[in-house]
Amino acid sequence: xxxxxxxxxxxxxxxxxxxxxxxxxxxxxxxxxxxxxxxxxxxxxxxxxxxxxxxxxxxxxxxxxxxxxxxxxxxxxxxxxxxxxxxxxxxxxxxxxxxxxxxxxxxxxxxxxxxxxxxxxxxxxxxxxxxxxxxxxxxxxxxxxxxxxxxxxxxxxxxxxxxxxxxxxxxxxxxxxxxxxxxxxxxxxxxxxxxxxxxxxxxxxxxxxxxxxxxxxxxxxxxxxxxxxxxxxxxxxxxxxxxxxxxxxxxxxxxxxxxxxxxxxxxxxxxxxxxxxxxxxxxxxxxxxxxxxxxxxxxxxx
Numbered sequence: 001x002x003x004x005x006x007x008x009x010x011x012x013x014x015x016x017x018x019x020x021x022x023x024x025x026x027x028x029x030x031x032x033x034x035x036x037x038x039x040x041x042x043x044x045x046x047x048x049x050x051x052x053x054x055x056x057x058x059x060x061x062x063x064x065x066x067x068x069x070x071x072x073x074x075x076x077x078x079x080x081x082x083x084x085x086x087x088x089x090x091x092x093x094x095x096x097x098x099x100x101x102x103x104x105x106x107x108x109x110x111x112x113x114x115x116x117x118x119x120x121x122x123x124x125x126x127x128x129x130x131x132x133x134x135x136x137x138x139x140x141x142x143x144x145x146x147x148x149x150x151x152x153x154x155x156x157x158x159x160x161x162x163x164x165x166x167x168x169x170x171x172x173x174x175x176x177x178x179x180x181x182x183x184x185x186x187x188x189x190x191x192x193x194x195x196x197x198x199x200x201x202x203x204x205x206x207x208x209x210x211x212x213x214x215x216x217x218x219x220x221x222x223x224x225x226x227x228x229x230x231x232x233x234x235x236x237x238x239x240x241x242x243x244x245x246x247x248x249x250x251x252x253x254x255x256x257x258x259x260x261x262x263x264x265x266x267x268x269x270x271x272x273x274x275x276x277x278x279x280x281x282x283x284x285x286x287x288x289x290x291x292x293x294x295x296x297x298x299x300x301x302x
Contacts, residue, residue, distance in 0.1 A: 009111075009118035009160055014288045021295035023123050025085050025187050026277070027214040085129040086146045088182055089117045090174070091163070092192030093137045095239035098165035099193075100222045100283055109220045110165045112283045113191040116218055119291060120189060121156055132182075133159060136174035136192075138167040146186070168240045169196050175204035179211050191218045193225075195240075198266045205274040215276040216294070219267065223284050225260070228253050 091113050101108035121131045125148070132146030133156040142163075144156055171192055182188065188208055194201065194217075208215050224230070230249035237244045264280070271278035277298070281290045 009114040009157065010122055011115075011119075011288075015119055015122050018119065018123060018288065018291055018295065019126060021292060022127055022299055023085075023087070023120065023129070023187075023295060024298045025214050026298060027185065027212065085124065086132065086182075086184055086186040087120070087124040087129055088132040088134060088146060088178065088186050088188050089121055090134045090136055090178065090188065090190045090192075091117050091160070092169065092171055092190075092194075093135050093141065093163045093165050094169035094171070094195075095166050096169065096193055096195045097220070098239050099225070101165075107283060108165065109193055109222060109283060110163065112281070112287060113218070113220050114160045114163070115287050116191050116220075116281070116291065117189075118157060118160060119287070121153060123295075124187075125150055125153055131156065134174070134178060135159065135163055136171055137165075138170040140170075140174045140177055165239075171196050172200045172204045175201075176207055179204070179207040179213070182211070182213065185212050186214070187216065188213045189216045189218065191220060193221060194219050194267050198263065198270060201267070202270045202273075205270055205276055209274040209276070215271075215274065217267075217271050217276050217278045218290075219264070219278070219280045221280065221282050223282055226282065228256055228260075 091110075093110060097110040097113065098108055101111075117133065121133065124131045128148065130146040130148040131152065132144055134143040135141045142159055144152070144159060169192075171190075171194070175190070178188070205215065228249065233246065233248050235244055235246045268278050268280075270276075277294070279290060279294055281287065
């Protein structure tokens with residue numbers, strides 16, 4: 001039997017355009033190689049951090065001779081150490097991420113999420129950082145630990161290709177599990193529709209923040225979920241259970257939109273509370289523009 005061809009979730013032209021924008025961490029990272037991201041440790045890179053008083057045994061090459069000449073006091077220059085980044089991409093593959101599949105001109109939320117994940121993994125790898133990938137359904141279904149080898153990307157893309165959206169969401173439990181597994185400070189990017197209760201999700205975000213990870217959140221939605229523009233009797237099927245409802249959309253539209261918008265505003269609030277970089281993306285919009293804005297905002301604040 002012929003092997004199923006590998007789907008391409010990475011557009012080389014999009015990746016080439018985005019390569020001009022580095023993927024920056026907003027928090028100090030701890031790593032084992034020299035790189036472009038801030039470290040929590042002082043070092044000897046080119047970016048000056050602060051002065052401190054001279055102590056016996058200090059390297060006099062770092063003595064500030066100009067300060068000594070002006071004040072007759074001995075002060076040492078300290079610099080920000082720079083380090084490599086570990087980027088962990090977490091993709092929700094629960095049943096609700098199937099929404100939009102086979103719709104004319106649009107892709108499922110999972111396919112859109114795969115494009116985001118593949119492009120971010122590629123950009124991170126190209127700038128010399130380590131990348132890990134985690135697929136979360138009812139549990140952490142599959143994962144690939146963070147590595148820096150460019151050939152590692154194919155393993156990530158192959159896993160993405162295998163994913164099937166199914167089952168209830170296990171995102172909250174998965175985030176708790178990964179918060180403990182990811183030992184060193186990392187950029188953790190979560191791609192999901194976040195259709196889960198906010199209270200336990202808040203605890204999962206707090207767990208990641210407590211571990212000092214730099215957290216970015218991409219909420220992937222379909223336009224129909226946002227506008228609820230159905231105009232005739234329809235059967236709604238819960239993609240994560242056997243529940244279904246046949247109804248006239250007009251009778252439930254206001255209640256649905258109120259609950260939907262309240263949930264999303266709550267998610268935005270919780271992300272802000274725990275310093276998570278929140279982004280809402282819609283499957284009929286350009287993922288390239290969303291990523292460009294994400295990268296620019298991070299680079300501009302660094």
